[in-house]
Amino acid sequence: MAKKKVIKKVITDDNQSKKVKVDKRVEREESRKIEQEILEKSKAKKAIDAFNVEDAPEGKEEVSDIEQEIFEDEEAEFEEEIQEERFYVVPLAKKGFEKAPRWKAAKKAMIVLKEFLVQHMKPEGAVYVSQDINERIWERGIKHPPRKIRIRVTKSVDGIVRAYLA
Numbered sequence: 001m002a003k004k005k006v007i008k009k010v011i012t013d014d015n016q017s018k019k020v021k022v023d024k025r026v027e028r029e030e031s032r033k034i035e036q037e038i039l040e041k042s043k044a045k046k047a048i049d050a051f052n053v054e055d056a057p058e059g060k061e062e063v064s065d066i067e068q069e070i071f072e073d074e075e076a077e078f079e080e081e082i083q084e085e086r087f088y089v090v091p092l093a094k095k096g097f098e099k100a101p102r103w104k105a106a107k108k109a110m111i112v113l114k115e116f117l118v119q120h121m122k123p124e125g126a127v128y129v130s131q132d133i134n135e136r137i138w139e140r141g142i143k144h145p146p147r148k149i150r151i152r153v154t155k156s157v158d159g160i161v162r163a164y165l166a
Contacts, residue, residue, distance in 0.1 A: 081156040087166055090116050092137075093147040102143045109137050109145040117153060117161055124159025132165040 096112030097105035110129070117127050137145045152166040 081158070082154050083157050084121075084155040086121070086153050087150070088116070088120065088153060089148055089150050091148045092145060097145060104142070106138050106142045106145045110134070113137075113149070113151075113163070117163055121153055121155050121161045123155065123161040125156075126160055128160070128162045130162070130164045133163055136165060 090113055092109040092112050095115075097108045100108035113129060113133070114127055117123070117129075121127075133149065133151060136149060140146075150166045152164045154162050154164070156162070
């Protein structure tokens with residue numbers, strides 16, 4: 001049986017590549033050598049274990065002055081903005097997903113929730129639904145959303161309505 005010639009690309013430490021003709025036995029030996037070199041290099045670097053508390057850096061990350069000002073502004077705005085707050089139990093089944101096909105039930109429940117908020121809160125701006133409400137509606141899949149859901153709704157001075165899980 002004749003030996004097969006294989007063209008292999010070898011990468012050197014200088015990030016220069018060259019093509020070399022070698023037979024399969026030589027190729028296997030070279031690949032083993034390359035693997036050993038990679039293992040030795042990886043052992044040389046000290047890896048930080050995410051679960052080892054001793055390796056973790058101490059203290060909190062430093063926050064720049066600009067980031068600190070932004071965080072303070074956001075907190076102050078959010079506290080001052082709320083003009084009105086209400087609690088609702090939204091009947092998602094009555095108007096919503098009972099009339100929709102099963103495979104669209106959770107989508108329809110989200111649409112019904114937003115329509116309910118528009119009808120009852122009269123927003124001048126956008127209507128936002130929190131991630132918690134979205135997860136609660138979708139937690140049993142698209143076919144089986146909850147029949148009703150209890151929410152806390154706030155309306156800001158700008159007329160923006162936000163809904164949170166109560």
